[in-house]
Amino acid sequence: MKNLNKSHYKLKIDLEKPDWKKVKEIKIIDNKEMLFSISDKSNRIIVKPQYFRQGLEYSLPECYCRGGVLLRLKKAADLLPAGYKLVIFDAWRPTEVQLTLFDRYKEKLLRKHPDKSEKAINKLTEQFVAIPSDNAKHPSPHITGGAVDLTIANAQGIFLDMGTEFDENTKKSVTNFLEKRLAKKGKLSPKEEDILYNRRLLYNIMKAAGFSNYYYEWWHYDYGNQLWAFYNKTQAFYGKCVFKLNSHFAFDVMD
Ligand SMILES: C[C@@H](N)C(=O)N[C@H](C)C(=O)O
Numbered sequence: 001m002k003n004l005n006k007s008h009y010k011l012k013i014d015l016e017k018p019d020w021k022k023v024k025e026i027k028i029i030d031n032k033e034m035l036f037s038i039s040d041k042s043n044r045i046i047v048k049p050q051y052f053r054q055g056l057e058y059s060l061p062e063c064y065c066r067g068g069v070l071l072r073l074k075k076a077a078d079l080l081p082a083g084y085k086l087v088i089f090d091a092w093r094p095t096e097v098q099l100t101l102f103d104r105y106k107e108k109l110l111r112k113h114p115d116k117s118e119k120a121i122n123k124l125t126e127q128f129v130a131i132p133s134d135n136a137k138h139p140s141p142h143i144t145g146g147a148v149d150l151t152i153a154n155a156q157g158i159f160l161d162m163g164t165e166f167d168e169n170t171k172k173s174v175t176n177f178l179e180k181r182l183a184k185k186g187k188l189s190p191k192e193e194d195i196l197y198n199r200r201l202l203y204n205i206m207k208a209a210g211f212s213n214y215y216y217e218w219w220h221y222d223y224g225n226q227l228w229a230f231y232n233k234t235q236a237f238y239g240k241c242v243f244k245l246n247s248h249f250a251f252d253v254m255d
């Protein structure tokens with residue numbers, strides 16, 4: 001890390017928890033950009049669809065995102081140190097996949113906390129999986145084609161240590177977990193320091209390309225949807241989208 005450019009670590013990770021009530025109230029004027037497949041668009045982006053690999057029902061063998069997201073992913077990838085690549089785990093999601101993810105995690109929490117109320121369990125679930133919604137006024141982030149889950153691989157193809165697995169549902173996944181520990185204790189172990197800088201690298205290139213990060217997950221970034229608009233204090237331009245294949249093998253956004 002010491003031989004890498006300082007600009008990769010310029011910004012410390014400073015984030016707030018989203019207020020989902022406010023997020024859902026943000027106005028969306030969809031710009032109708034199409035969904036594109038992400039594979040083969042840049043030699044610095046690898047696609048590894050995690051939910052398909054896990055055999056999740058309705059998951060897809062390819063990742064798709066809006067045109068503006070694809071452009072910005074390429075920009076972020078080009079900002080990486082030489083040889084490093086972005087690894088995409090998931091992007092646009094069918095509502096059915098969002099539902100399965102939500103139910104799967106909720107069941108896990110119910111088993112762990114049989115004494116908690118349904119309301120409390122839903123609130124906990126919502127931290128790691130957005131409430132499944134294809135309501136045009138407040139669609140779940142991944143249903144818009146504006147959200148992407150990703151990490152970084154180094155020049156040897158090894159995933160950088162981000163401190164947790166993808167989708168690990170613990171407080172260690174909170175993006176600035178180690179920033180807070182550093183501020184409190186004044187120092188980190190060498191391994192923790194590596195993780196802190198790896199997260200900062202992802203955060204810095206994605207911020208520079210125009211994305212926002214989701215407080216609870218180091219791997220989840222947004223552009224153009226309501227969650228992004230919340231963090232950027234603006235309106236959203238990506239709403240709910242379903243797709244149909246057109247003659248250019250891209251996907252038209254449908255209402
Ligand atoms: C499930 C996880 N990978 C994820 O994407 N979580 C966010 C909150 C979401 O479901 O939008």
Ligand SMILES: [Zn+2]
Pocket residue numbers: 142147148149219220221
């Ligand atoms: Zn995500």
